[in-house]
Amino acid sequence: MNRVWSSSIMQQIVFMGPFVVLFILITAIPFTFGIYYSFTDWNGLSDKLPWVGIDNYKFIFTNDTAFIHSLWFTIRFTIVSVILCNVIGFIIAYFLSKPLKSRNVLRTLFFMPNVIGGIILGFIWLFIYTQGFSTIGEYTGIAFFNLPWLGTETTAFWALVIVFVWQGVGYIMVYYIAGLANVPQDLIEAATIDGAKTLQILRNIIFPMIMPSITVCIFISTVASFKSFDLNYSLTKGGPFLSTESVAMNIYTEAFAKNNMGLGAAKAIVFFFIVMIISIIQVYLTKKREVQV
Amino acid sequence: MKQIWSVVCTVIILGTLLSACSSSGNQSKTDQAANGDGSNKQKEVTIKVVEYKNLEGYKDIAREFEKQNPGVKVEFSYINSVDFDPTMKARYAAGDMPDIFNNWNVDVWKDFYEDLSDQPWVGDLFEGTKGFVTRDGKLLGMPYIIEGAGLVYNKELFEKAGITATPKTFTELKAIAQKLEDSGTQPFVNSYGEPLFQLGAHFFNNAMDRVDNPVQFIEDLRNGKAHLVGNPMFEQMLDVLRFSAEHGNHKDLTTDGNTQANDLVNGKAAMALQGNWIQDNVNKSNPGLKMGIMPYPFTDDINLNDKINMQIYSLAVYNKSPNKEIAKKFLNFLVTSDIGKKTLVEVFHQVPAMKTIKPTEQFVGPINMDLLSYLEQGKVVPVAFWDYFPIATDIGQVLQKFVANKTNSTQTLKEIETLFKNWR
Numbered sequence: 015m016n017r018v019w020s021s022s023i024m025q026q027i028v029f030m031g032p033f034v035v036l037f038i039l040i041t042a043i044p045f046t047f048g049i050y051y052s053f054t055d056w057n058g059l060s061d062k063l064p065w066v067g068i069d070n071y072k073f074i075f076t077n078d079t080a081f082i083h084s085l086w087f088t089i090r091f092t093i094v095s096v097i098l099c100n101v102i103g104f105i106i107a108y109f110l111s112k113p114l115k116s117r118n119v120l121r122t123l124f125f126m127p128n129v130i131g132g133i134i135l136g137f138i139w140l141f142i143y144t145q146g147f148s149t150i151g152e153y154t155g156i157a158f159f160n161l162p163w164l165g166t167e168t169t170a171f172w173a174l175v176i177v178f179v180w181q182g183v184g185y186i187m188v189y190y191i192a193g194l195a196n197v198p199q200d201l202i203e204a205a206t207i208d209g210a211k212t213l214q215i216l217r218n219i220i221f222p223m224i225m226p227s228i229t230v231c232i233f234i235s236t237v238a239s240f241k242s243f244d245l246n247y248s249l250t251k252g253g254p255f256l257s258t259e260s261v262a263m264n265i266y267t268e269a270f271a272k273n274n275m276g277l278g279a280a281k282a283i284v285f286f287f288i289v290m291i292i293s294i295i296q297v298y299l300t301k302k303r304e305v306q307v
Numbered sequence: 308m309k310q311i312w313s314v315v316c317t318v319i320i321l322g323t324l325l326s327a328c329s330s331s332g333n334q335s336k337t338d339q340a341a342n343g344d345g346s347n348k349q350k351e352v353t354i355k356v357v358e359y360k361n362l363e364g365y366k367d368i369a370r371e372f373e374k375q376n377p378g379v380k381v382e383f384s385y386i387n388s389v390d391f392d393p394t395m396k397a398r399y400a401a402g403d404m405p406d407i408f409n410n411w412n413v414d415v416w417k418d419f420y421e422d423l424s425d426q427p428w429v430g431d432l433f434e435g436t437k438g439f440v441t442r443d444g445k446l447l448g449m450p451y452i453i454e455g456a457g458l459v460y461n462k463e464l465f466e467k468a469g470i471t472a473t474p475k476t477f478t479e480l481k482a483i484a485q486k487l488e489d490s491g492t493q494p495f496v497n498s499y500g501e502p503l504f505q506l507g508a509h510f511f512n513n514a515m516d517r518v519d520n521p522v523q524f525i526e527d528l529r530n531g532k533a534h535l536v537g538n539p540m541f542e543q544m545l546d547v548l549r550f551s552a553e554h555g556n557h558k559d560l561t562t563d564g565n566t567q568a569n570d571l572v573n574g575k576a577a578m579a580l581q582g583n584w585i586q587d588n589v590n591k592s593n594p595g596l597k598m599g600i601m602p603y604p605f606t607d608d609i610n611l612n613d614k615i616n617m618q619i620y621s622l623a624v625y626n627k628s629p630n631k632e633i634a635k636k637f638l639n640f641l642v643t644s645d646i647g648k649k650t651l652v653e654v655f656h657q658v659p660a661m662k663t664i665k666p667t668e669q670f671v672g673p674i675n676m677d678l679l680s681y682l683e684q685g686k687v688v689p690v691a692f693w694d695y696f697p698i699a700t701d702i703g704q705v706l707q708k709f710v711a712n713k714t715n716s717t718q719t720l721k722e723i724e725t726l727f728k729n730w731r
Contacts, residue, residue, distance in 0.1 A: 055731075059415060077729050080701070111399070126327055144561050165560040166711070253502060254560050255708040256701070270393040272697040273415050274731060 051279035058275035070280035080256060081281055084264040085288070087257065091174065092239040098179045099235045100228070103186030108189070111194040121191070125184035132181070136248025139177045140164070143249075167257040170279050174258055177245055178258050182238060186231045193227030194220070222305045229300040236296060261285050331438065331586040344594050352382045352630050354637055355405035356394070359388040360452075360584075360620060364654030372637055378579040379633055382578045389503065402474050404636040410440050410448040410621045412696055420447035421624040421631055435681060438689055439619040448621035449638050450660035452651070455600055455615040455678040456582040456690065458510050460479040461691040462673070464577040473601045475612060477547060480604045484554050495555035498561045498567035498575035502703025505564065508692040508709075509580055509616070511702050511723075513603050514544040514690035517611055525694050528727040535720040540606065545709060545716040551580070552710045560711060582618070586656055586672040600677045602686075615678060645682065653682050658682070698730045 052070055054063045074081055106124055110117045127135065143163040151159030154180065162175050197220055205215050221228075243262035247251060252259035252267075269278025356365075369381035372530040384405075386394045391411050398404055410420065423429070432450055440448035460473070461622050465483075468490035484494040498505045516523045517540065522708040527533035535541045552559060556576065567582075568588045571579045574596075579585075579604060589596050604612045616728045622641075624634045642661050653670045658679055668676045681687055692699055701724055709719040 055476045057415065059399065060418065073731070144563075144566075148558070162561055163557050164556055251502070253500065253704065253707065254711065255713070266393075267700070270396060270728075271700065273412075277731065 036083075048279045052283050053280075054276045056275045057230070057273045058269060059273070060300055066276065070277045071284070073277065074281060074284060080259070080268060081264055081268075083256065084259045084261050085285075087259065088240060088242075090262070091178075091242065091258075091263045092236060095178045095182070095239045096232060096235045098175065099182045099186050099239075100178060100231055103183045104190050104229065106183065107190030107194060111191055121187070124187055127181045128184045130181075131252045132242075132244030135177060135181055136245050137206060139173075140249050164250055165254060167254060170250055170254060170258050174242075174249060178239060178242065181245075182235060186205075186235060189227050189231050190224065193224035196226060196258045197223045204238050223302070225300065225304040229297060229304065232300060233293060235299055237289065237293060238291070261278070320534050339729040344459050347560045351378055351380055352633060353382055354407065354630055354634055354638075356381065356383050356622075357386060357405040358383070358396075358410040358622075359386055359391045359409050359411065360656075361385045362442060362655050364650045367648050367654070368641060368644075368650050371644070372640050374641075376633070376636070379403070381637065404625050404627040404628065405628050406625055407622055407638065408625065410619075410623045413447060413693065414442060416623075417442045417447060419623075419625060421626040421628075421629075421635070422446060423449055423624065423635070423638075426660060427633065427639060431642070431662055431663045432660055434685070435687065435689060436619055436660045439597050439693070440621050440623070448623040449642070450619045450621045451642070452655070452657040453660050453678070453682060454582050454584060454618040454620055454658075455601045455681065455687070456512075456580070456618060457582075457599060457600050457615050458578050458604075459571065459581040459585050459600050459674060460578045461571065461574060461576075461698045464490075464574060468492060468577075473599070474604045475609050476607045477543065477550075477605050478607055481550065482549075484550075488554070493554075493556065493576040493580055495551045496562070496567050496570040496579045497551055497555040497559040498562045498564045498579075499552065499559045499707060500561045501564050502707055503700045505567075505580065505699070505703070505705040507699035507703030508690075508696070509582075510706065511544070511699070511722065512616060512690050512692040513547075514540045514607055515695070516688050517614075518691075521691035522694055525727070526692075528724065529730060531728055536717055536722050538720075540611075541720055542716055543606045545719060548601070548706065549716075550712065561705060573599075583658065583674045587676045589672060589674070590656065598672075598674050602681075609612060614688040616690045618684070618690045620657075621660075695727070695730075698726050701726050 023276070051063075053065060053067060055066045055069075056063045110121055110124075114120070126134050130138075147159045147161075147163055150156070161169050163169050179289055201219050201223075202215055241262050243266065246260045246263050247259055247266075250258045252263050261281070262285075265278050267283045268281060269275050365383050369383070372381055373379055388411075391409065395404075395408065395411070395416075398666075400602055404419075409493065410416070413420075414601070420440075424444075424446040426446075426449070428449065429446065433453065436450040436453065437446060440446060440450065464472075464487065468483070468486045470483050474483050487494045494534075515521055524533055528535070552680060556562060558571070566577055568581065568585050569592065570576055571581065571587045572593045574593075583600055589598060600615065602612050602615050606612055615621070622638060624631050626637065628634060642651075642659070642664070648659075648664045651657055652666045656675065658666055658671060658675045668677060668680060671679075688729050695702070705714075705719055705722045705726065708722075709715050714722070
């Protein structure tokens with residue numbers, strides 16, 4: 015009895031307890047409150063919480079074009095930035111796992127943007143897009159720099175993608191480097207002796223071997239770009255004409271600027287289920303392709 | 308032995324967590340207990356003031372107030388106006404409400420303001436300044452500074468182009484824009500990259516605050532009883548918007564308010580939809596520049612045009628604050644003490660909302676003197692954007708689409724009508 019007590023339950027309390035308490039306080043309780051608020055017409059401040067049933071959810075799916083539009087933007091943004099982040103991240107990781115002299119310096123440089131917070135990055139790039147690019151454009155006359163980068167829907171979309179990928183690629187790269195380091199060298203050597211080309215090695219050995227990294231990287235970048243808020247907030251403020259408003263921003267303005275906490279909570283719940291379903295499908299699909307040596 | 312250690316660890320960890328959670332609650336209770344009896348002057352009382360204008364010089368007033376009231380400390384902090392409402396809500400949720408803060412979104416916050424109708428400064432206020440903070444017959448804030456929004460213009464560039472009188476109608480505005488362009492000056496600089504303040508609030512407000520009863524009109528718009536399509540005033544507003552974009556800076560959709568203010572103050576353009584607060588930029592980067600403010604002439608009806616949009620900067624007292632009596636005393640000190648009056652004019656360079664404080668051009672600058680003359684003639688109209696503030700950003704985004712030539716004026720007005728109908 016004494017042994018059971020000390021070995022399992024006590025250990026779980028010691029190691030899991032603090033986390034469970036924090037999780038309940040910081041995530042579970044607010045989440046439950048959020049579900050409750052989503053059925054009310056609360057303005058975020060008053061003492062009254064008028065119950066409105068599923069009116070908020072009805073409104074989201076019938077009248078709220080801005081929310082649907084921001085969801086569509088977020089999906090497009092996620093697809094593009096997940097592909098770019100992972101492709102570029104893998105290419106960088108592939109070359110930086112070769113024995114290069116400067117590889118430690120380069121790894122640090124690629125990872126650096128990730129250390130800076132999104133809000134600050136947004137302001138830095140706001141300056142680059144509005145002042146830096148136009149000054150370069152004035153002196154060189156290159157059309158790329160003379161575009162109104164944050165002024166039209168298409169360029170603003172790509173402006174966000176560029177900054178997001180630039181920021182996220184370093185993180186993804188670290189995962190891929192770790193994955194590549196775990197690929198057994200003897201497999202690659204054997205394949206080389208058998209006369210396999212680089213592309214064949216990539217496709218038949220490296221990709222199957224780093225599939226766990228790919229699962230994690232796609233998952234991380236999908237969730238990060240789905241929830242993207244700070245970049246949009248500081249770089250474009252959702253403009254021009256709400257074309258780059260992410261769902262997280264839409265929820266924030268609804269709940270805090272328009273004082274519709276209830277509707278904002280309902281949107282957040284809808285958003286939660288969308289992200290959850292997409293993540294589950296993605297993890298299920300990529301997990302299936304993982305192999306064991 | 309091992310079990311004992313793990314038990315001790317668990318207790319310590321859980322104990323720390325729980326105590327961390329409850330410490331802020333205890334703190335505020337002891338604070339209240341200390342200040343509740345009022346007579347206990349040994350305890351230090353801190354009055355927290357939160358504002359959306361970064362006014363330098365408050366410190367001098369605060370030091371003087373602290374000297375006269377031993378045991379009281381006054382602490383200022385500043386929140387950018389765009390973040391004001393969300394930040395205040397976060398502070399309310401955290402139990403960290405300041406004692407004095409700006410009136411912002413009065414209808415949402417009205418249950419949090421102390422009624423100030425019995426204060427000694429009430430009689431000194433300019434006519435029409437109380438409306439902004441009056442709800443159900445209660446005065447929920449102290450109007451402190453009067454701001455005017457309109458077309459701010461560079462008098463020197465106007466002289467250079469041979470313009471002697473300010474335009475009073477849209478037709479005259481077109482004529483002077485032509486004259487300015489002939490003299491090699493860009494007529495407008497616009498910051499249409501700012502959906503909230505430039506477009507949604509101030510530009511749209513030009514038409515909104517001139518309808519007969521803005522509050523009723525907005526109510527009707529929300530119920531679908533009133534319409535913007537076919538309303539000549541709103542159609543003319545869009546004409547003027549298009550005109551200003553055509554005769555303004557390129558890339559106006561990526562220009563922000565600071566760039567606009569700098570371009571205007573440095574003479575890169577002659578006019579901008581701005582307010583008297585731009586005098587600060589003049590004082591900082593081009594002191595002595597002669598500027599003025601006029602109402603935006605957006606129709607051909609002089610009586611309708613010739614009013615400056617008046618905005619009130621006011622301070623409220625938090626009605627559940629334990630120190631609210633001292634907070635009221637401080638507000639009174641701001642507008643009646645010599646140092647308060649002097650700082651308001653000579654350091655803040657503002658137009659006071661009290662008739663008892665007289666600004667002079669030497670300190671407040673020419674834009675504010677223009678504003679004061681409109682005020683004294685009664686040619687002012689209170690801004691209406693507070694009545695639709697929650698959707699002002701959305702309106703601005705719709706107007707951006709119009710500026711970018713993606714929609715025509717009927718589509719734009721229809722989209723704005725939909726915004727009002729869907730606003731809940």
